[in-house]
Amino acid sequence: MNRFDFIRPATMSEAVAAAAxxxxxxxxxxxxxxxxxxxxxVSPKRLVDVSRLPGLDRIxxxxxxxxxxxxxxxxxxxL
Amino acid sequence: MSLSITLTINGxxxxxxxxxxxxxxxxxxRERLDLTGTKKGCDRGQCGACTVLxxxxxxxxxxxxxxxxxxxxxxxxxxxxxxxxLHPVQAAFIAHDAFQCGFCTPGxxxxxxxxxxxxxxxxxxxxxxxxMSGNLCRCGAYRGITEAVVEAQRSLAQAGRKEAx
Numbered sequence: 001m002n003r004f005d006f007i008r009p010a011t012m013s014e015a016v017a018a019a020a021x022x023x024x025x026x027x028x029x030x031x032x033x034x035x036x037x038x039x040x041x042v043s044p045k046r047l048v049d050v051s052r053l054p055g056l057d058r059i060x061x062x063x064x065x066x067x068x069x070x071x072x073x074x075x076x077x078x079l
Numbered sequence: 080m081s082l083s084i085t086l087t088i089n090g091x092x093x094x095x096x097x098x099x100x101x102x103x104x105x106x107x108x109r110e111r112l113d114l115t116g117t118k119k120g121c122d123r124g125q126c127g128a129c130t131v132l133x134x135x136x137x138x139x140x141x142x143x144x145x146x147x148x149x150x151x152x153x154x155x156x157x158x159x160x161x162x163x164x165l166h167p168v169q170a171a172f173i174a175h176d177a178f179q180c181g182f183c184t185p186g187x188x189x190x191x192x193x194x195x196x197x198x199x200x201x202x203x204x205x206x207x208x209x210x211m212s213g214n215l216c217r218c219g220a221y222r223g224i225t226e227a228v229v230e231a232q233r234s235l236a237q238a239g240r241k242e243a244x
Contacts, residue, residue, distance in 0.1 A: 006082065006100035006146045027147065034103075034142045035124050047100070049147045 001034075002043035009048060012055065019048045026050050028072050084149040088112065089158025097146055104148060105129045105140040108155060116156040116185050120215075127214030130186035130193070131155045137193035137213075156185035159192065167238075168192050171231040172224070179218035190214045191228045195235055202229045202236075 009015040019026055023045035027033055030051075036042045050056060056072035082097040088108075095107065105122070108114040108131070117140060120128030124142040131140045132154040159166040168191045171177070178184045190211055200206040207228045208221070216224065 001101050004100065006144070008147070008149075027144070030142045030144060030147075031124050031139065034144065038123060047144075049144075051147050052150075 001037045002040075002045075004044055005046040007046055007048045009050070009053065012053060015048055015050050015053060018046070021046065024048055028056075082146050084145060086145075086148060086150075087152045088114070089153070089155060095145070100144060100146040102145050103141055104131070104133075104138075104143040104145050104153070107145045108140065108153075114155055114157055117189075118182055118185055120183065120186075125215070126183070126186075127190060128183050128186040130189045130214060132189060132193050135193070135196060137190050139213075154189070154192075156189060159188070166192070167234050168195070168227070168231040171227040171234070175223040175227040175230065176220070177223035177227040178216075178220050183214060183216045183218075187211070187214045187216065187224055191224075191231060194228065195232050200228075200232070202232050204229055207232070 007018045009018050015026070018024065025033060025042070025044035025047055027047040027049045028051050033042070037044070050072065056070045057074065058068070058070045059073050060068050062068055082100060083094060084097060085092060085094045093112070095111065105117060105119055108117050109119065117131055118128040119141065120126035122141045124139040127139065129140040130137055133143065133148065134152050159169060168188050172184065172188060177187070190213065194200055194207070194210040200210040204225050207225050211224065211228065
């Protein structure tokens with residue numbers, strides 16, 4: 001795996017700012033990204049860890065009748 | 080860049096310095112903390128041999144960067160038994176010959192413990208097979224594994240009912 005900087009933002013806006021730097025990738029569960037990095041298929045220069053950022057795991061109805069599914073919402077939400 | 084993380088591993092709080100953010104939870108457990116019960120099979124998230132529970136959920140520890148787990152609670156195969164008393168899933172694996180070479184067994188057992196806690200399979204063998212499908216067994220001990228998980232699920236449910244009564 002290539003070397004990279006590991007960033008742990010505390011807020012959503014910090015995360016977006018950190019990931020705006022070219023060569024960055026978001027890290028959440030890692031089941032895809034880390035696998036690809038181990039295979040040398042992708043090699044981001046910095047990982048922005050959003051796995052514990054609050055708010056991204058929600059599934060919520062919107063006022064217009066639609067629904068927002070957070071990027072980190074789980075297939076099987078914790079009961 | 081050095082990172083410091085604190086993990087609770089099998090009930091014990093440990094602070095670890097990571098000199099490199101590339102270290103996975105699996106390598107941290109095996110190489111740094113001498114917890115070699117968790118096995119490295121494919122190291123690519125395909126075989127499930129490295130399954131541990133993180134905050135009660137099953138994960139492939141080979142795909143989890145330790146740097147991102149600060150504050151997490153990890154349960155490995157070493158933390159299941161209470162002294163000499165085996166966990167019901169461990170006892171059921173022995174009773175049902177649910178292994179041959181044993182390499183995948185720690186991952187199978189941790190996955191079974193997670194699955195039973197999730198309560199999504201009950202004692203339906205077909206759903207147990209589906210819920211355990213992330214854990215490969217090259218010896219092909221699947222029949223015994225399924226029987227063991229079903230039995231452990233029943234005995235744990237029974238124990239839970241007794242406790243609640």
